[in-house]
Amino acid sequence: MGYEMQPSFLRRRVLVAAAPDDRKAIELVKVMRSLGLTVIMATTIGLAAQADEVAVCVIILHPDTWRGTPSIITAMRQHPRHMIPVLEAPMNLPRGSWAIEPFYLMDAPLETARALVGLIRQHLQTMLEHEQAMSLQQTQLHPWLRSPDACAPTFPPPKKPVSNLLHYLLLSWPLAFVLCVSFLAYYFFQLNATINTQANTTPTVVSTWRDHPYSVAVPGVGCDPGSADWILSGAYKEQPIEPAESKAGRATPPAQLIQDKSIISTCQQDGALLTHISHYDTFASMIFASKGLPLPQHYATQITATSVNTSPAAVFKFGVRDQSGSDMSGTESGYGNDVLQLGVNGAWELVRYGNSSNAVEKRYARGFVTPAQSYxxxxxxxxxxxxxxxxxxxxxxxxxAAYADSYGISFGLRDPGIHTPPSVLFSHFSYMPLAATYAGTPEASASATAQAIKTGMLATPYIASVPGFGCDPGTGQWQPITEADQHISTRCTAHGLSVAQKQGIRSVSRIPFYWQDGNFPTNYRLKVTVDLKRSNNAGLVWQHA
Incomplete structure (x- = not known):
């Protein structure tokens, strides 16, 4: 039954969502009932699902347990009309459409209940006045809905003989009695079902798009005709820039929250065009979101990114552990992610962003691929x-294992080298949930997998007959050489890499090698064959960075 279709006495109810056996919440509900409110205490999913059918929904939050309580999560996701937070201990308020600032339920439930009841009664009175005003407005707009004028002449029906009236009353009273009993039975049954705090409701698992493969050629907000949830990033943190002379002897100032409303997504025939009209040096991101529910532990995903208006400094982003959709996210958290960053110049790196700092916390790997406009x-x-x-x-x-769950898949663009709004075309997105194959805890699996990868890489020496980018067909990471930067040119031959330095250059030119992922082992040995017959007595320099 929808909220508008309910009788007025049912629309005045208050629902309190709390954890089972929460003594403080139970005492609070008892006091609220003693003060005259009709209160439903929802400790099961079935009762919490009625949060959008009541006038006021009170959420009892404890920092250690609320996120693992199904009744609280269910009530918050129903988007109640008037949601009030009550905190049992100091904590950051989770993201939600809260109506007011939180109440604190410490050791005095009576005082908290009185203040809460006073606020709820004020809201109920305001709601009643609003409904009466709307009813009056409807009557003015539709005069035929008006009650008959009391002064209008009425024509009473002709009186029937008393004997006939008594006859009809004797015949109809059993039917009236049955109808009254049926209505009262239905009313008390409904009231008992909603107020009973010991109701044993078996939760049902609803299958969503997260449990099934999903693909779309044109992803994004307003472009995808499917049932997926897409959002655009709207805020980031930035470290304030201070003059060098003012930094001495001062602590590093906290990062500032920047609201970014300059991201525009446009639907194209061949993809979603993402344009950043300001803040070019920060990522403008599109997120395949999850509405607070974690994605499966094992899934595969893919996206095609095509440069439309970028500079050589542009970088694409592809994140698989986005934390912005978590119920714990807010203005101070929700920035965490594990990300592949790939430049249009072919340089890539795998990094982890901090959940509260929006800064790179750790770099895991780096390397190079052939530069391209589309990846x-x-x-x-x-x-x-x-x-x-x-x-x-x-x-x-x-x-x-820093982030236990993923709440979205994000992809975006940053371009610190451009002077006009950069843009990128994202297309052919796919998502495939898979069966989890790791055993034990995530931490144990991470440790075992890391050791296996390390052992496998150390057990096999890396050999390149012809070294250098574009010459070595193996998995070694060679940085591409540009003559403008390194003052040398390279050429692949059948016997090795031919290197020529520009005439008159006295500085050392380099051919950087980053092993297979940018992380050298602690101990290693190098060997290379060098032919200096045409070097004009030049030397060879080994450099380890």
């Missing part, structure tokens, strides 16, 4: 083990 980015996230591919070529597998 197909793929990932396989299996608990803490994440594998990434670029253009169907596997680049690295990392292990990170």
């Amino acid at each position: 197909k980015l793929s990932a396989d996230s299996n608990g803490p083990v994440m594998s990434f591919s670029i253009n169907d070529q596997h680049i690295a597998t990392i292990i990170d």
